[in-house]
Amino acid sequence: MREFSLPALYEVPADGNLTDLVRRNAAQHPDVAVMARKVEGGWQDVTAREFLAEVRSAAKGLIAAGVGPGDRVALVSRTRYEWVRLDFAIWSAGAVTVPVYETSSPEQIQWILGDSGAVAVVVESEAHEKAVESVRDRLPELRHVWRIDAGALDELAEAGRDVPDATLDERGGTAGADDVATIVYTSGTTGRPKGCVLTHRNFFAECGNVVERLKPLFQTGRSSVLLFLPAAHVFGRMVEVASVLAPIRLGCVPDIKNLTDDLASFRPTLILGVPRVFEKVYNSARAKAQADGKGRIFDRAAQTAIAYSRAKSSPGGPSLGLRLKHKLFDVLVYSKLRAVLGGRCEFAISGGAPLGERLGHFYSGIGFTVLEGYGLTESCAATAFNPWDRQKIGTVGQPLPGSKVRIADDGEVLLHGEHVFTGYWGNEAATAEALSDGWFHTGDIGTLDEDGYLAITGRKKEILVTAGGKNVAPAVIEDRIRGHALVAECMVVGDGRPFVGALVTLDEEFLARWAAEHGKPAGSTAAQLREDPELLAEIQRAVDDGNAAVSKAESVRKFRVLPSQFTEEAGHITPSLKLKRNVVAKDFADEIEAIYRG
Template sequence: MREFSLPALYEVPTDGNLTDLIRRNAAQHPDTAVMGRKVAGAWVDVTATEFLAEVRAAAKGLIALGVRPGDRVGLISRTRFEWVQMDFAIWSAGAVTVPVYETSSAEQVQWILGDSGAVGVIVETEAHATAVESVRGNLPELRHVWRLDRDAVGELTAAGADVPDETVDRAMSSAKADDIATIVYTSGTTGRPKGCVLTHRNFFAECGNVVERLKPLFRTGECSALLFLPAAHVFGRLIEVGSVLAPIRLGCVPDIKNLTDELAAFKPTLILGVPRVFEKVYNSARAKAQADGKGKIFDKAAQTAIDYSRATSGPEGPSLALKLKHFVFDKLVYNKLRAVLGGRCQAAVSGGAPLGERLGHFYRGIGLTVLEGYGLTETCAATAFNPYDRPKIGTVGQPLPGSVVRIADDGEVLIHGEHVFSGYWQNESATAEALADGWFHTGDIGTLDEDGYLAITGRKKEILVTAGGKNVAPAVIEDRIRGNALIAECMVVGDGRPFVGALVTIDEEFLGRWAAEHGKPAGSTAASLCEDPDLLAEVQRAVDEGNAAVSKAESVRKFRILSSQFTEEAGHITPSLKLKRNVVAKDFADEIEAIYRA
């Protein structure tokens, strides 16, 4: 057993809550731009004074319409200014925010709003409102639905016009540090998502220590962050609250189709992303270079950046020849790549899935250090991250200051600290299992080096994490797909991949009847029909049924029909018919690669 800790850098308030931050900002930095908002296609600054006033006005509306301290309010929207505004408005009414991914299915919306007992929900679009309405009959506690694209902010502001300032002041001060700030639902290995209860103390401990450890990236009046990750994800909330705590200017981008233009216009000094974002920037730049006939130059420049970064980690540093090559490519290539990120970006933070050592060295070599971190919803986002001044590429960094990371005898990563969640909402058994002996059991396997840098080497849990950072619970989709009589077995894949895929086996007993009904030759097998259009269409219908239970990011995009079965004899399944995923993945590695080859 091995453990490592760092002393806390931030003193967590004993009786305050997150609304104290926006009141403090208005008092100490009244004219400082703390937010950026898009108006008529252009970025407009929002000062600390303006942000507080708008939040209070919306909070008065929530109070006027019956939202009381401790009530849960859902929030379904893309990442935009109003998401942050409404999050703080809900807290300012003394209530609890329940984020829902805007890509969630109606079934997921019903579960999250119903399980949390939400009394109201703020949605962004008609599609979101339709999803809520389709299940509203099963949500007896839901009294209100507000739509952002129908001026929910104006509606709430008008509703609260007669609410006295003293009333909202009392509501803003009602929550204490150990009261619930938010319930974030996260995928489990079996069945429905569980609601992680995160308190105001959790966010103070998390965001306060992150900001202090990465102080050069959070300088008030100088730094800015552009958030294009889902604000419903706990990583997005870390950046939201951390930016307000610092404070620095925060911008939100709901649609990444025009991300390059947004970066150029906002000019952030700090960006946050998942590995897929950084992969896309690299791949797009390489593809453009190849199209312009400069592919060989780009590849040489990329290798030079990687070599330069690796050399800077060594005792002797880069050689003179390598320094000269790096200088030349900086003028020819690297400065153009930095310009794509807005031209002012000092660093980036990557989480959700491993970035990859080669890509990490590439970015540091071009002048943009990507700081990898590691965390879970249960740890209020980052529980380990690389320090700005001493990053170790290939690791997820050192523990959050004020916390302890322990490696158990079986290699599992255990966490202790004030940022660790208080439990799962109304789920005592799951809470007891996760928080055994005063430690949070992550389900991940890792190692700690002599300097306390953590490396994640495997996963005890069966949760997949795509390259986009989305957690996927295979059982939910697999059970639905197997509901089709033609399907014998299904295994979802996609760990570290750009999307979710699936390997499917056909029930040979049912196949004969299906083949006869569809005019297929007698004696047809899965091997002979694996490319048959009718069979593919039938399997696609089964996949569509599975996808209906999950969000778009979790849905299966491509599948492969296998010519053989998963068998106990081959070690693919246990006697109780549970999949041995590592064995299947090894034996059918070529089929998995075929899913992603295109």
């Protein structure tokens, strides 16, 4: 058993809540731009004084609507300025925010709103409103539905016009540091999302220590960050709160479809993203170079950047020849790549999935340092990250200051600290399984070196984490796909990959019947029919049914029909018919690669 800890750098307030930060900013930095609202043609800054006023007007509307202390209010929206404003307004009304991914299916929305007992929900679009309305008869506690693109914020402001300031001030102070700030639903192996309870103290400990340890990245009046992660994801939420705590200028965009243009117009000094974003920037730049006939130059520049980064940490540093090559490519290639990232950015923080040494060294080599970290919803996002001044590429860094990381005898990573969640909402059994003597059992396998740098080497649990950082519980969609008569077994794949895929085996008994009904040769086997267009269309219908139960990010985009069954004899399944995923993944590695090829 090995353990490592660092002293806290930030003193968590003995009492108070996150709304104190908004009031403090307005008092200490009234004219500093702490937010930026995306508008046609550019960005509109929002000062600390203006942000406080907008938060208060929305909070008064919630109070006027009857939202009380401790009530749960759900948010179903893409990442946008209104999300942040509403989050702090909900807290200012003394309530609890329940974020919901905007890609969630009606079934998922119904479960999260029902399980949390949400009394109100703010949705972004008509599609979200229809999804809520389709399950509203199963949500007896839900009293209000507001829609952002139908004027929800104006409606709340008008409704709260007569609420006295004193009433709002009193309500904003009702929550203490140990009261619930949010319930973030995270996938579990059972398939039913569990509500992870995070307190105001959790966020103070998390964000305060992140900001203090990475102080050069969080400079008031100079630093800015562009948030393009889902605000419903705990990593995105950490970015939001840390930006307000610092404070630094925060801009929001709903996705990465126009990321290059958004970076160019916003010009952040700091980016927080998932590996898929950094892969996308690299791949796009390489593809453009190849299209312009400069592919060989780009590849040589990339190799030089990686070699230069590796050499920086070796005795003697980069050789003279390597330094000269690096200087040449800085003019030809690296400076242009930095311009793509906005031109002002020097650092990024990557989390949600492993970044990989190649990309880490590439970005470091072009003068843009990606600090990799590690965390979970239960740890309020980052529980370890690389310090800006002592990076070890290939690790996820040292523990959050004020916390402890322990490697159990079986290699499991255990966490302890004020940032660790208090339990799962209404689920004592799951809480008892995850928390023992104040230590959270992550289900991940890792190692700690002599300097306390953590490396994640595997996963005990079956949850997949895509390259985009999305947690995917295989059981839900696998069970639905297996419900089709033609399907014998299904295994979802996608850990560290850009999207979710699936391996499917065919039920031999039903296959014979299906083949006869569709005029296929008698005795046709799975190996013979696995590429048959009619059969693939039938399996696609099974996959579509499975996808209906999950969000878009969790849905299966491509699948492969296998020529043979998963068998106990081959070691693919246990006597109780449970999949041995690692064995299947090894034996069918080529089939998995075929899903992602091209």
